Amino acid sequence: xxxxxxxxxxxxxxxxxxxxxxxxxxxxxxxxxxxxxxxxxxxxxxxxxxxxxxxxxxxxxxxxxxxxxxxxxxxxxxxxxxxxxxxxxxxxxxxxxxxxxxxxxxxxxxxxxxxxxxxxxxxxxxxxxxxxxxxxxxxxxxxxxxxxxxxxxxxxxxxxxxxxxxxxxxxxxxxxxxxxxxxxxxxxxxxxxxxxxxxxxxxxxxxxxxxxxxxxxxxxxxxxxxxxxxxxxxxxxxxxxxxxxxxxxxxxxxxxxxxxxxxxxxxxxxxxxxxxxxxxxxxxxxxxxxxxxxxxxxxxxxxxxxxxxxxxxxxxxxxxxxxxxxxxxxxxxxxxxxxxxxxxxxxxxxxxxxxxxxxxxxxxxxxxxxxxxxxxxxxxxxxxxxxxxxxxxxxxxxxxxxxxxxxxxxxxxxxxxxxxxxxxxxxxxxxxxxxxxxxxxxxxxxxxxxxxxxxxxxxxxxxxxxxxxxxxxxxxxxxxxxxxxxxx
Numbered sequence: 001x002x003x004x005x006x007x008x009x010x011x012x013x014x015x016x017x018x019x020x021x022x023x024x025x026x027x028x029x030x031x032x033x034x035x036x037x038x039x040x041x042x043x044x045x046x047x048x049x050x051x052x053x054x055x056x057x058x059x060x061x062x063x064x065x066x067x068x069x070x071x072x073x074x075x076x077x078x079x080x081x082x083x084x085x086x087x088x089x090x091x092x093x094x095x096x097x098x099x100x101x102x103x104x105x106x107x108x109x110x111x112x113x114x115x116x117x118x119x120x121x122x123x124x125x126x127x128x129x130x131x132x133x134x135x136x137x138x139x140x141x142x143x144x145x146x147x148x149x150x151x152x153x154x155x156x157x158x159x160x161x162x163x164x165x166x167x168x169x170x171x172x173x174x175x176x177x178x179x180x181x182x183x184x185x186x187x188x189x190x191x192x193x194x195x196x197x198x199x200x201x202x203x204x205x206x207x208x209x210x211x212x213x214x215x216x217x218x219x220x221x222x223x224x225x226x227x228x229x230x231x232x233x234x235x236x237x238x239x240x241x242x243x244x245x246x247x248x249x250x251x252x253x254x255x256x257x258x259x260x261x262x263x264x265x266x267x268x269x270x271x272x273x274x275x276x277x278x279x280x281x282x283x284x285x286x287x288x289x290x291x292x293x294x295x296x297x298x299x300x301x302x303x304x305x306x307x308x309x310x311x312x313x314x315x316x317x318x319x320x321x322x323x324x325x326x327x328x329x330x331x332x333x334x335x336x337x338x339x340x341x342x343x344x345x346x347x348x349x350x351x352x353x354x355x356x357x358x359x360x361x362x363x364x365x366x367x368x369x370x371x372x373x374x375x376x377x378x379x380x381x382x383x384x385x386x387x388x389x390x391x392x393x394x395x396x397x398x399x400x401x402x403x404x405x406x407x408x409x410x411x412x413x414x415x416x417x418x419x420x421x422x423x424x425x426x427x428x429x430x431x432x433x434x435x436x437x438x439x440x441x442x443x444x445x446x447x448x449x450x451x452x453x454x455x456x457x458x459x460x461x462x463x464x465x466x467x468x469x470x471x472x473x474x475x476x477x478x479x480x481x482x483x484x485x486x487x488x
Contacts, residue, residue: 032251039246040180046238047112047173048196050120050231054169055200056207057127057224061089061159062299063208064134066306067217069438069446071137073148078438079137082303082450084152086432089299090425091156092163093291097422099167104414107168111241112175115168117232122165124228130158131221138217167417174413179242182251197389198331201298205324274415279480282473283395284419286354289470290395291423293361294388296463297381298327300431304459305378307438307450312373319378330382334390350394351477357387357394358471365463372460373453391470392420427462434458 032040068080080088107115133154136143147154173196203224211219240246274280302323305314314320338353364384371377395416435458436449449455 036243036248036251039243039248042238043180043240043246044173044177044192046231046234047116047176048192049199050116050228050235051169051173052196052200052203053224053227053231054119054123054166055197056203057123057162057221057228058166059201059204059298060127060208060220060224061085061092061155062302063205063212064217064220065303067138067212067220073151079148079151080155081438082435083432083437085299085303086428086435087152088155088159090428090432092159093295093421093428094425095160096163096167097418097420097425099164100171100411100414100418103167103171104411104418107171107175107414108411112172112177113235113239113241115172115175116235116239119165119168119172120228120232120235122168123162124225124232126158126162126165127221127225127228130155130162131218131225133158134221135218163421167414167421170417171414176239176241179250192335195332195335197393198328198335201331202324202328205302205327206322207324209324274411279477280412280415282477284416286358286470286473287392287395287416288419288423288426289358289466289473290388290392291420291425292427292466293365293384293463293470294392294420295424296427296431296459297385297388299428300435300459301378301381304372304453304456307446308453308456310451311453312375314375314378317375317378319382326382327385330386331389334386334388335393337386338390338394349478349480351474351480353394354391354474355471355478357391358467358474360384360387362464362467362471365460365467368460369457369464372456391474423466430462431459434462 062085065080065085069078071079073079073081078084103115133143133147135141136147137151207223208220211223215223242250244250302320305312305317305320309315319326334357338357341353341356361384364380364387368377368380368384371380436452436455438446438450439448
């Protein structure tokens with residue numbers, strides 16, 4: 001079999017599997033017309049794929065690290081080591097986390113369509129600029145000395161700009177779909193949300209890995225920029241904020257603002273209302289934990305496998321070689337299981353599902369503390385990924401619609417997703433400080449404390465208290481359901 005076909009075959013198989021899962025998702029019959037169902041599909045599909053390519057343009061930084069850490073820095077170390085990556089990724093995620101203060105109200109006022117177009121445009125430009133700088137560093141072209149000497153500062157700024165525009169994505173996708181999905185259908189939408197996240201992760205890690213291998217470092221950033229530009233044009237043509245914008249009749253939604261025909265509240269009043277809402281704030285705390293745990297696995301397992309390879313031999317393992325595809329499968333399974341259980345077992349309650357999945361994460365994180373040097377640790381972190389992506393889709397993608405209501409979804413999802421990335425930022429800065437440093441020897445090979453697995457114990461230990469806190473908080477909202485203005 002040709003090498004190129006061997007590389008593309010798993011991609012084709014995965015995409016077919018995703019299509020089958022989409023078609024086999026359980027349906028809640030709300031009496032929608034075939035015309036409505038069809039138009040809704042052509043609304044969320046391009047929107048969702050744009051969101052997936054935003055993910056590709058977000059986590060490509062991790063793929064690029066594998067090349068950057070093999071280039072010498074101006075200080076005699078590597079260009080992007082664990083500390084530099086932690087700082088750059090941490091700055092970007094903190095910017096993402098606080099951007100909801102601006103982007104949530106903007107989305108509620110101007111609509112999700114405006115936000116996805118804005119986010120795709122800004123992220124495409126930021127990725128293009130990172131690609132151009134990477135090209136200079138890769139080829140030692142114009143500006144090489146300046147870029148190498150100021151690498152951490154330059155990439156922190158550009159990645160922060162990228163993440164500001166990235167933050168429009170989740171707000172946009174939930175805001176738009178809040179106007180198209182009744183509360184009883186949103187568990188299934190949570191499954192769809194998880195699938196789209198998983199596809200984006202797959203695009204970033206596996207497609208990004210192929211791009212790095214066959215096209216080079218700069219294209220890891222340039223290709224997502226091109227894909228975002230293409231889907232920007234598609235979204236302009238197809239995406240609409242609500243059914244009436246597409247020539248259809250709006251539906252009753254059954255969420256927290258259903259039946260509220262009063263004037264729109266000021267953004268400051270909505271924020272104050274959200275901050276006083278114990279359910280919203282509990283979900284925000286849970287998602288802070290999710291942000292820490294999800295990215296602890298996604299961003300650091302590959303680095304752990306690569307840097308400790310001489311001792312553990314994980315770099316060439318099946319899990320590490322197919323990391324993006326396996327994360328995608330785990331995410332799809334987590335999203336589908338969580339959404340189906342929520343709508344069909346727990347009567348559209350999200351808390352019990354989150355508690356169940358956090359229980360899985362707690363058990364796995366405790367096991368990992370004692371077994372992270374075992375050859376099967378990759379499979380353990382995949383189970384944790386399944387659980388945490390299921391929680392994230394259920395809470396950020398679904399509960400934010402339910403308890404924020406369609407009128408306030410932008411601020412609700414911004415607040416909740418903001419806490420996700422504040423958790424990620426806290427994790428990233430913590431690991432930049434705790435995780436071992438790497439160096440290059442005279443032959444250009446990795447050496448130093450990072451190559452000894454014993455120096456990585458802080459990685460699994462830090463996950464345990466976050467998993468425990470998430471479980472406690474999820475259990476507190478196990479009976480929570482939204483009540484709209486028309487509820488009796």
